Amino acid sequence: MTDQPYRPQVPAPQVEQLIQLRPLLDEEFVLSEIDRLRRERRAVILAHNYQRPEVQRTADFVGDSLGLARQAARTDAEVIVFAGVHFMAETAAVLNPDKVVLLPDFRAGCSLADTITAQGVRDWKAQHPDGLVAVYVNTTADVKAEADYCVTSGNAVQIIESLPKDVPILFAPDRFLAAHVARQTGRELHIWEGACHVHEAIRPDDVRAQQAEHPGAELLVHPECGCSTGVLAHHPDLQLYSTEGMVHRAQASNADTFIVVTELGMVTRLEKEVPGKTFVPVARTACCEYMKMITLENIYESLRDLSGQVSVSEDIRERALRPIERMLAVG
Template identity: 75%
Template sequence: MNDIPARQNEHANLMQLRPMLTQDELLSEISRLRRERNAVILAHNYQRPEVQAIADYVGDSLGLSRQAARTDADVIVFAGVHFMAETAAILNPEKTVLLPDLRAGCSLADTLTAQDVRDWKARHPDGLVVVYVNTTADVKAEADYCVTSGNAVQIVQSLPQGVPVLFAPDRFLAAHVERQTGRTLDIWQGACHVHEAILPAHVDAARALHPDAELLIHPECGCSSHVLQEFPDLRLHSTESMVTHARESSAASFVVVTELGMVTRLERDVPGKTFVPVNRTACCEYMKMITLENVYESLRDLSGRVTVPHDTALRALLPIERMLAIG
């Protein structure tokens, strides 16, 4: 007799009997468990403000990968999405890597499979495959290079001239790389659903409301080509580059053209300046699946463990290490 439904109901009943913790209690428990587990909490720039606030490090995919590679913690709690936790697991096969909600995926990563890459390579056997970090471990294992928005241009520039470059999966980042390098790429037609939905009309409306604000635009945004037609010298920024540029700029206010959570990071790290989201609906529901509650539960139960098969991890490690070495 199958007793799985009964066990699930029993677990649900037990969860209902557990008293709800207040936010102060959650913070205290997370702090205690972090010490007891020798755990580090890494949070992406798009995370909820309260999750960013408890993190040991907040950053972009490249910065988080570097932190994961160098940590001496026994447990890595990744406040991000699944491909990020996979990358941490590949770099730390001996550590426990936790994703507080295993449903936290990525619409961009979902546009490309390992079989897609194998079929693509078969059509271009002399090509080099360059994949964005927003891809699964299986896809990275088929690639020659992995990149982030912060170093994609440098990595493509470093590749031998005359060799076809297959760039996946984000078509908007690929267009940015083509503009910056002058190389023609074979481009996979994927996109992030949040960045693709940021339209030129949203940028125009934000500029009309904040005419003195400087634009901070992520290269994943589909609106970037429209804006560059009017401002051809405008620089596009990775999320980490947004922080650096905002610090150095003489501008007092900025329209932030990326996912809503980046405003939290900018307001914390660049105080005294004003940051306006281009559109308050530019919100990644996958990133927002991570909460204080499930961070606490993950630390408490060591739940949400992410692992990568040994063979896949070995093959994916080389393109990841190439990404970490540049930019």
């Protein structure tokens, strides 16, 4: 891989793509083949919380970006199948240069990661040579290679609080997570104007509509959401949660109904981890098309053919490893 930003290419559908040219594989067959190939390849399947329900069910581990990175770092599997998006598979490749890392569909990119490039980070560093760069894990490997720290929504506050008070900090690329970190830490941040298109589209009106339909339901709000500032204006004591934090909060809370303010795939994880409670997605439109590109069928094909291999050049890998390891070292 060269030092160029990854860009997901989603081509316009061609006529032959619109016609079903082959029968869909039987799900029972696909699942049995995945299990067989998983054993034969000594493979592990890692799935993000926003994946399709059937993909989450067949995965060996389901979690957020931090949890998935930790699983990738400690696995002894020879093959890692990443049911997620490209930057996640890249992170696994950075941590496992001697393993085969597979992304079943290379179109599975990330609109947030696409808002920043390595050159953009270099330009900022040239303007602030004494500054520190903290990038969200939702970035490409070449962007991570320019950073001092990687963060997730679960540990960003803790990491920023640990940095010297008199040093400028560029926080990139999610402006909503940055605003949350600034509120929590009191730090003045230089903020990159990026956002996830799904989270950005969630509005306070979506939250209010679900609250009207489910009075008394507890809110579980992700700090990436575009509605977070507006919701906090009405609920100033509200705690924002990473997706992993949502699981822990739902387990500890006395509430029996929750409005889940993030990508709707998180409801699947919550229903599994916290049975007996009700989880309502904030909006059925809060659905990431890139996450949903991973299917049981392309996981099977990827395992069968070892297709969709993700690699990172050694130069980028070595430089990206340091901020990733700093992220993994914190809560």
